[in-house]
Amino acid sequence: MTNIENAPTLQRFSAPTPAKPHRPFSVPRILAITFNTLTELTRLRVFYVLLVFALLLIGSSIFMAQFSFQQEFQILKDVSLGAISIFTSLLAIVATARLLPQDIEDRTVYTILAKPVPRFEYVLGKITGVLLLLAISTLVMSAAFLVVLYLREQAVIHATLSQMAGAPPEQLADALRAIRSSAINIDIFPGIIIIYLKACLLAALTLFVSTFATTNIFTIVVMAFIYFIGHLQATAREYWLQEHSSGLLTRVFLAIVALLFPDLQAFNLVDDIVAGTAISLALFIKTALLGIFYTTIYTLLAAFVFYGKEL
Amino acid sequence: MIRLLVALAILFAVGGIKLPMERDLATLHRQEHFRGVEFNLDLREKLGQLGFVAALSGFRAIVADALFIQAHVAWERTEWGRILLLFRHITTLQPRVLLFWDTAAWHMAWNASVAAMNDRTQPRLALRVKAQREYFALGKNFLERGIKNNPDRPQLYEALARLYKEKYKDHQRASEFYARAAAVPDAATFDRRFSAYELSYCEGREREAYERLRGLYDEGEQERLPTLIARLKFLEDKLTIPQDQRIPDKVPVGK
Amino acid sequence: MTDSPRRGRAEADPAVAVHSLTKIFSVPLHPARGIVAVKDLNLRIEPGEVFGLLGPNGSGKSTTLKIILGLVSPTRGRTEIFGRDSRLVESREAVGFLPENPYFYKYLSGEETLRFFGRLCGLRGARLKERINELLELVGLTRARKRRLGTYSKGMLQRIGLAQALIHDPRLVVLDEPTAGVDPAGSREIRDLILDLKRRGITVLLSSHLLAQAQEICDRVGILADGVLVREGHLRELIAIENQTELVIADASTQLVNEIESIINRSNAKLVERRKSTTTLERLFLEATTKNDDGMTKPT
Numbered sequence: 001m002t003n004i005e006n007a008p009t010l011q012r013f014s015a016p017t018p019a020k021p022h023r024p025f026s027v028p029r030i031l032a033i034t035f036n037t038l039t040e041l042t043r044l045r046v047f048y049v050l051l052v053f054a055l056l057l058i059g060s061s062i063f064m065a066q067f068s069f070q071q072e073f074q075i076l077k078d079v080s081l082g083a084i085s086i087f088t089s090l091l092a093i094v095a096t097a098r099l100l101p102q103d104i105e106d107r108t109v110y111t112i113l114a115k116p117v118p119r120f121e122y123v124l125g126k127i128t129g130v131l132l133l134l135a136i137s138t139l140v141m142s143a144a145f146l147v148v149l150y151l152r153e154q155a156v157i158h159a160t161l162s163q164m165a166g167a168p169p170e171q172l173a174d175a176l177r178a179i180r181s182s183a184i185n186i187d188i189f190p191g192i193i194i195i196y197l198k199a200c201l202l203a204a205l206t207l208f209v210s211t212f213a214t215t216n217i218f219t220i221v222v223m224a225f226i227y228f229i230g231h232l233q234a235t236a237r238e239y240w241l242q243e244h245s246s247g248l249l250t251r252v253f254l255a256i257v258a259l260l261f262p263d264l265q266a267f268n269l270v271d272d273i274v275a276g277t278a279i280s281l282a283l284f285i286k287t288a289l290l291g292i293f294y295t296t297i298y299t300l301l302a303a304f305v306f307y308g309k310e311l
Numbered sequence: 312m313i314r315l316l317v318a319l320a321i322l323f324a325v326g327g328i329k330l331p332m333e334r335d336l337a338t339l340h341r342q343e344h345f346r347g348v349e350f351n352l353d354l355r356e357k358l359g360q361l362g363f364v365a366a367l368s369g370f371r372a373i374v375a376d377a378l379f380i381q382a383h384v385a386w387e388r389t390e391w392g393r394i395l396l397l398f399r400h401i402t403t404l405q406p407r408v409l410l411f412w413d414t415a416a417w418h419m420a421w422n423a424s425v426a427a428m429n430d431r432t433q434p435r436l437a438l439r440v441k442a443q444r445e446y447f448a449l450g451k452n453f454l455e456r457g458i459k460n461n462p463d464r465p466q467l468y469e470a471l472a473r474l475y476k477e478k479y480k481d482h483q484r485a486s487e488f489y490a491r492a493a494a495v496p497d498a499a500t501f502d503r504r505f506s507a508y509e510l511s512y513c514e515g516r517e518r519e520a521y522e523r524l525r526g527l528y529d530e531g532e533q534e535r536l537p538t539l540i541a542r543l544k545f546l547e548d549k550l551t552i553p554q555d556q557r558i559p560d561k562v563p564v565g566k
Numbered sequence: 567m568t569d570s571p572r573r574g575r576a577e578a579d580p581a582v583a584v585h586s587l588t589k590i591f592s593v594p595l596h597p598a599r600g601i602v603a604v605k606d607l608n609l610r611i612e613p614g615e616v617f618g619l620l621g622p623n624g625s626g627k628s629t630t631l632k633i634i635l636g637l638v639s640p641t642r643g644r645t646e647i648f649g650r651d652s653r654l655v656e657s658r659e660a661v662g663f664l665p666e667n668p669y670f671y672k673y674l675s676g677e678e679t680l681r682f683f684g685r686l687c688g689l690r691g692a693r694l695k696e697r698i699n700e701l702l703e704l705v706g707l708t709r710a711r712k713r714r715l716g717t718y719s720k721g722m723l724q725r726i727g728l729a730q731a732l733i734h735d736p737r738l739v740v741l742d743e744p745t746a747g748v749d750p751a752g753s754r755e756i757r758d759l760i761l762d763l764k765r766r767g768i769t770v771l772l773s774s775h776l777l778a779q780a781q782e783i784c785d786r787v788g789i790l791a792d793g794v795l796v797r798e799g800h801l802r803e804l805i806a807i808e809n810q811t812e813l814v815i816a817d818a819s820t821q822l823v824n825e826i827e828s829i830i831n832r833s834n835a836k837l838v839e840r841r842k843s844t845t846t847l848e849r850l851f852l853e854a855t856t857k858n859d860d861g862m863t864k865p866t
Contacts, residue, residue, distance in 0.1 A: 021690070022656035032685035034358055036671070043673055067383070075379075078372040085369060104670035111730065113461075113688045114635050114663035116742075118655045174499075212315050231367045234337060237330065259326030260319075268369035272345045275407035276464070283339050290332055297325055300503045301318045308314040310591070311635050312594060 022116055029117055034132065041095050041133045049152045051137060052089050057083040061197025068180050074274065075154065075180045079166050080145040081270040087141065088134055088199035095133060096206040097219040099126050102307070108255075109311060116275070123207070123303040130203045136249070138196045153183035187277075188206065190284045191270040197291030198267035202227070204298035205262070211305040230264035233257055344407055344463075357400050366404060366433050375404040378412065382418075391423040394450065402456070409466045412457030420474050468492035469502065472509070482512040503527060504539055511542045521546040530557060535560070547562025571865075578648035578691025581738050581769035582617075584609040584632055584645035589629055589793075601627040605793040607643070611771055613737065618784035618801075619773040624792040627773035628666065631742050634771070635663055647738060650817050659687075662731030666742040668723070674715035675724050676707050679715060680733055686736035701729040705759060728759060739763060739774040746778055750851050757783055781805070814843055 041047060058080045067075070103109040112122060156179055164172055206223050213219040239246070240254035265288060275280060340346065350486040358374065366374045381395040398415035405411055410558035427433075428496050454471040461467055472488035475481040489506035504527060511520035524543045527534040544562045546552075587607040589846065592602040604626040610633065611617045619627050626831060634645045636652040650657035670679055673802070677698060684694045702708045705725040715723065721759075731739055745753040760783050763770055764814040774780045789797040797804060823840070830837045 015403070024655070028690065029686055032682055036682055040671065071414075072409060074408065075376045078376050082370050082373045097637070107667065108669060108671065110632070110635075110637060110665040111663065111668055111670070111727075112686060113637055114665075115683065115734070116655050116658040116688075117686050119571055125639065137432070140786070177721070208318075217638050228364070228368065231369060234333070237333065238337075241334075258330060259323050262329075263336075266333060266336050266340070269345060269403065269613060271369070271372040275405060276409065277344050277407055279345075280339075280343055281425050283336075283343055283345070286332075286339065288337060290329070293329065293332070296624065297322075301321060304321075305314050305318050307373050310639075311632070 020037050024118065027155075030121045030125045030128065030241050031121060032119075034128040034233060037099065037126050037129025040096060041129065044301040046094055047091065047133070047137075050091050051140065054087040054137075056140050056150055058141065069179060070182045071296075072152065073149070074150065077147060077185075077188070077274045078159070080141075080148070080275065081188070081191070081195070083221050084138065084141045084145065085195045085268075087200070087268070088138055088195060089202055092134055092199040092203035093206050093220060093223045093227075094131065094263070096127075096130050096203045096222070097210055097216050099130070099207065100192050101213075101216055101219075104311060113311070118302045119307050123299065123306055124178055127204060127207055127239075127299050127302070130207075131200055134196060134199045134203065135297045138192065138199070142192050149183055153179065182239070185276070187273045187279045188270070190279050192272040194267050194269050194284070194287055194291065196262065197288055197295070199269075201262060201294040201298070206303065208298045208302040208305065226261060227264065229257060229261050233261045233263045234265045237263070237303060261283075263290075266290060313453075332371055344415055344461075346406070348418070354400075354403065371404045375401045375408070375411070378404075379414075382414075384416060386422070390491060391426065391446075393419075394418050398453070402453070406460040409457065409464060412453050412461075412467055413470050416450040416457075416470060416474065418450075419446045419453065420478055424450070424478070445450040447474070449480075450474060463495060465492040465495040465498040466500065468495065469499065472505070476509060482509045483516070485509040486513065500533075504536070506533065508538065508542055511546055517549055518539060521552070525558075569667040571765075573795055579611045579613075579646075579710060580604070580610045581615075581648060581790035582609065582611040582719050582771060583646045583649075584630070584634065584643070585645070587630065587633060587640050587645060589626070589633060589638070590641045604633070606795075607790075607795055608698070609788060609795070609798070611767050611769060612647075614767055615785040616760065616770040616772070618780040618787040619771065619790060620775065620777065620780055620787055621773075622775060627789040627790055628742055631663075631771070631773055633741055635661065635740060642657050649847055658679065659734070661738045661740060662736040664724070664731045664739070664741045664744060665728040666746065668724070669724070670729050670730075673714055675712050675714055675727075676702065676718070677711040679726060683730040685735045697733055698733075701732055702720055704732075704762075705729045706755065715842070719752070721748045721755065723761070724752065724756055728756070732763075736768070738769045741770065743776075744772055745774070745776055750848055751775055751855070754777060754848075754852065810838060820826050 059078075087160075092263065103112070103289065109122075113119065157176060160175055160179060161172075164175060167175075202223070206219060209222050209226075210219045214224065237258040238255045240251060240258050244253070269279060269283075319350070346384035352539035354366070358366060361373050362377075365371075365401075378397050378401045381406035382394050382401065385393040385397060393413075398411065398418070399413050402415060424443045427446055428439050430439055430442070433439050433442070450473060451471065454467050454474060457467045458471065467495035468488045469492045471494065472485045475488065485507070486506045489502050489509060493506060507520055507523040507527060510516050510523065524539060524546065527539060529541060540558070540560050541562055543558055544560075547557050571655075584607050587604055588602070589604040590602050592600045607626075607630060619630065621627050629638060632653055633640050634647065636655070639653065641782060645652045648660050650660075651776045671682075674682065680698045680701060681694065684697060687791055689697060699708075702711050707729070710718065710722060713733065718726065727740075728741075728744075730762075731741075741760070742758050748756065757779065760770055760772070768785060772780070781801065784801050786800050787798070788795050794851055813826075827837055827840065
């Protein structure tokens, strides 16, 4: 602790920081908030609980060995991908819901915004932190899933090889081909990317809702509602645009649902991918673009509302 | 507050932009056989509240799998009615999973039918046969609907051909469906052969069968399997093909 | 003062200027029942001085500070920092803020906290490292730099808060209740730091309801009550009691004092009070509780 009374005449401690022109958009600033958010989120107990649950679920599919291998792989893939889907969606909502309210309640938002940081960059930093967290979770769960699938595939192959020891090579080749094709299907990867984009969309939407929500619970309840309605949006949309005989009130209601809510069904491609349907490049790109579009719009709206928020 | 209202207004406006994007995507989905669950009150009753919500929220595969496991249990208890019901739900939820159609048909046409035929509690043979044929029909129905939903894949055509061959002893239909399977990409290598074999059992179609089998034989070594050679030799005799046009192979032992 | 290249007109700018500031917090759905936090406030803080914004809780001090920092927008009027409107993000390049009861990220260490805030200000690499070391030294937290903030005492948190406010070398520092809830020793340290800042030419704007402490460091004060500025000016002038004089005499005999008293009684003046000079309770407390070099408390 500097002994003020005895110190010689004080000068500035070092050369003054040269006056830098203010940069209206600075990636290092945003990244500082991004990594800070990521660190904050990885301390959330919820994160670990969800991750462990997901991994357990994926691992438990090993006990499906009583079925034929096609049935077993089917169930393994459905359950694992379902786990990845629900847990990334859940994590997206739960982790994002508390981001802004927590900072405001703790007043850390004051220290951050008292620095020359535009509010937009603050929001952007927060959402990219969440997106990074979701990416890491998806990668971890996918890796676990693929490892389990690979191990089971190998086990079945070995069992088959020993059972069919004396069989003609063509038959053996057919059998192995059947096993391999029911196991890892290359289209699963784009399917997982789409699951990730759905989670990103939900995170951005949660951020938007949290900018005007009064409590955390409110945000989460609203998001649960949106999640449910979002899966019905496709039906509402088609009804609204095609049905001509419904009453005015119904049509207005359907119109509101169709316009206001995102079509979450569009991102559930894995069910059919696991069933063997191939995903074309056009479909993948269009779905991905839709996901990115939604995520961007919701982030911008969140920044817009936050900009006017009284702190 | 004002900002929030403006934001909502923007959301509506953006809604107008995204709507055509979503419709376009939905059309693409349908073309490529990606389908979601239709909002169906009937389905809700069948699946119950929780199952319905889960199916809607993007977990229809898991709901279908859960029902599939229940069907497995029902099979162990030989509850054929319940199996039938469950598979109806399962195939509604997951029409693109061939396994479900195939297993459903198998349970009906191969398992339930046999159980019906051997049913001790039914003394009259005629009624047992009737029940058996009903189960055949149910199995056939599953496969036909399965084919409608999966016209681009060979497996269900093959299954139906097998059903006609083994249960209905209808070689003509069997041949037809093996041929249809062969016409689809990724068909098994044996589909064309099997189609020709079945044809060779049909009264009055021997000539046609012979042409086909001979054509396959001429393609090369990979087609000259024992059964093919046996059938070819059988037809050569039946049609009294001149010696110089016959294949040089001998009839395989045991065929 | 900083050797900043932007001189000229900037020299004339006050550190903080508040022009006819009014802030009404509207109650949603009841537009007529807004809460008037600040009413028609005018203030001017010159560079290099320590200004205290005083007042009871709820008088509008915090709100005023937040408006100056651009965190809250005014209903009417405007505020400026070194000539730049508070609503512009760049106005905050020159100011550091320590909010009331700040709750920094508890899982970060002191060093990591400073690194985070430094990055937000655009500092990087070697320069950032240098600043972090300097500031930790200045606020006396060098030894605690690797410990998580969750383990810091309130006084230490305030000091790290001050460090983050200074990370980018601001010309103005705004402190909201800097010594609230801090024990006397910590309070003293913070006061010394503020005086140190003043010596370096940094303008300090602080708000407090701890008047005795404010009295020791402020050059000028403004007193807010219900959002209105009721008094403003140089501290000495404000608290001087016009017609009274104090003489503090050491080693005076009783006889001498009696003589002085009788001179006063013979004149037009009136003796108001005669008593022994007192130290402050604070000095007594610090002396009694500060450990000497052997680590033992000094005996009375």
